[in-house]
Amino acid sequence: MPLKALARCLAVKSRDTRDRSIEVIKRYLGTDHVFFLSSGRAALWLYLKTVSSMKPARKEVIVPAYTCPSVVSAVLKAGLTPVLCDNNVDDFGFLCEELEEKLNKKTLAVIVVHLYGMPVRLDKIQALCRGNDTWLVEDAAQSFGGSFPGNPDVKLGLAADAGFFSFGRGKPISILHGGLLTVKSRDIHGEALNLYGRVNGFSSSQSVNYCLSLGLYSLFSNPRLYWFPQLIPALNLGGTVFEPEFEITSGNSLAMSLACEMIDSIEVEKRVREDNSRWYFDNLEEFQWAGIRPAPVYPYLRYPLLFTDGGVRNRILESLVSAGTGATGSYPTPLNILPGLKEVLADEREYKNAKQISASIVTLPVHSGVTEKDRENIKRIIAQASHAN
Numbered sequence: 001m002p003l004k005a006l007a008r009c010l011a012v013k014s015r016d017t018r019d020r021s022i023e024v025i026k027r028y029l030g031t032d033h034v035f036f037l038s039s040g041r042a043a044l045w046l047y048l049k050t051v052s053s054m055k056p057a058r059k060e061v062i063v064p065a066y067t068c069p070s071v072v073s074a075v076l077k078a079g080l081t082p083v084l085c086d087n088n089v090d091d092f093g094f095l096c097e098e099l100e101e102k103l104n105k106k107t108l109a110v111i112v113v114h115l116y117g118m119p120v121r122l123d124k125i126q127a128l129c130r131g132n133d134t135w136l137v138e139d140a141a142q143s144f145g146g147s148f149p150g151n152p153d154v155k156l157g158l159a160a161d162a163g164f165f166s167f168g169r170g171k172p173i174s175i176l177h178g179g180l181l182t183v184k185s186r187d188i189h190g191e192a193l194n195l196y197g198r199v200n201g202f203s204s205s206q207s208v209n210y211c212l213s214l215g216l217y218s219l220f221s222n223p224r225l226y227w228f229p230q231l232i233p234a235l236n237l238g239g240t241v242f243e244p245e246f247e248i249t250s251g252n253s254l255a256m257s258l259a260c261e262m263i264d265s266i267e268v269e270k271r272v273r274e275d276n277s278r279w280y281f282d283n284l285e286e287f288q289w290a291g292i293r294p295a296p297v298y299p300y301l302r303y304p305l306l307f308t309d310g311g312v313r314n315r316i317l318e319s320l321v322s323a324g325t326g327a328t329g330s331y332p333t334p335l336n337i338l339p340g341l342k343e344v345l346a347d348e349r350e351y352k353n354a355k356q357i358s359a360s361i362v363t364l365p366v367h368s369g370v371t372e373k374d375r376e377n378i379k380r381i382i383a384q385a386s387h388a389n
Helices: 003-011 017-029 040-054 070-077 096-102 123-131 186-196 204-219 253-283 310-322 352-360 372-386
Strands: 034-037 060-064 081-085 107-113 135-139 151-155 162-166 179-183 302-306 361-365
Touching: 017 034, 017 179, 017 253, 034 040, 034 186, 040 070, 040 107, 040 135, 040 162, 040 179, 040 186, 060 070, 070 081, 070 107, 081 096, 096 123, 107 123, 123 135, 179 186, 204 253, 253 302, 253 372, 310 352, 310 361, 310 372, 352 361
Parallel strands: 060 081, 060 107, 107 135, 135 162
Antiparallel strands: 034 179, 162 179, 302 361
16 A cells, blocks of 8 residues: 555545545445445445345345455354355356355345455356345455456446445555445345444544554555565464454545545556466466366456365465465355364255365466566476475
8 A cells, every 4th residue: 555645635624535435436336335444344244234134034145155354254153044055166156066056045234255355156156145135245355456357347346236335455456454345235224224323433542553554554554565564463364263253344544545545546556467467377277176167367355276186275375375475265164164164054964066165276466566577487387296205
């Protein structure tokens, strides 16, 4: 995040800054029904809490077996029951035949996740949800600004009944705070607005702490210094932790202003991410597991590479991490065996695709700090580790 953007937002003291900022976001997304909250999971909580009051007999929410545990945190905080469904290995969406089996009269909502900014095909999922009178929610936390291939006018997060975004660390707009909820229904928007009005605001002490954290984070926003924040335990960069309790506020106005400041730059960043993703597609195809088929030209948040052999994958990941390439192994396990969440879900089923994805995936950086030399180094490390005895 550029320090100049932070300085401009700190200099603005106008009382109507928040209103102007939300209008900018509405115009960019092309929707009128938008809420700004403290995080993406807070945004999901607001939606689930709202619709559960409209259908109180429905208590179940279906989520992918392989995804960020924050999704389950929001479901539980809304007083609902998470039900896992296996992923497919094409776009990390649902295994639709299993989703069809799990939908029932207790299902309130289904949450589909655009992991790493990869668009999930929604047609069949949406049809199944409509047939069961169930709301479909898009988790676009990692996909702000992305669109559906072949339909650039429809942004991810805006095709279903609701969608939510995150501005936390590692997201397309990374400002350590903030999330958005978008809803299609005017009636649901009205109900959510009533609940939103009862949500606490951001306190003065929270604002001071946020400014200090953001200032430090901004100093090291240069991609060449990404290694330094990883040494700060409070940031928990790269960690996958189930946190059942989290803050829910109406969000910090500074964060909202920053998000607006960075909307223009996200289009430039998307072109860079698209170029880097294209390079990986063209140069690493021989290593890609046959199951997944990333689009050759798309601005992923991180480029997903899956390896058939788990042992080879582990060797490659270790080498990439040791070399400081920015590669990660993403989420380590399916949700039902993740420490801390395993006991909560009490689900002993084996989700084969989710297990396969967690054991085989490596995600590669595509941000503007990735150079041609970096890409060649990543390719060299993968090739060497793949052929090591």
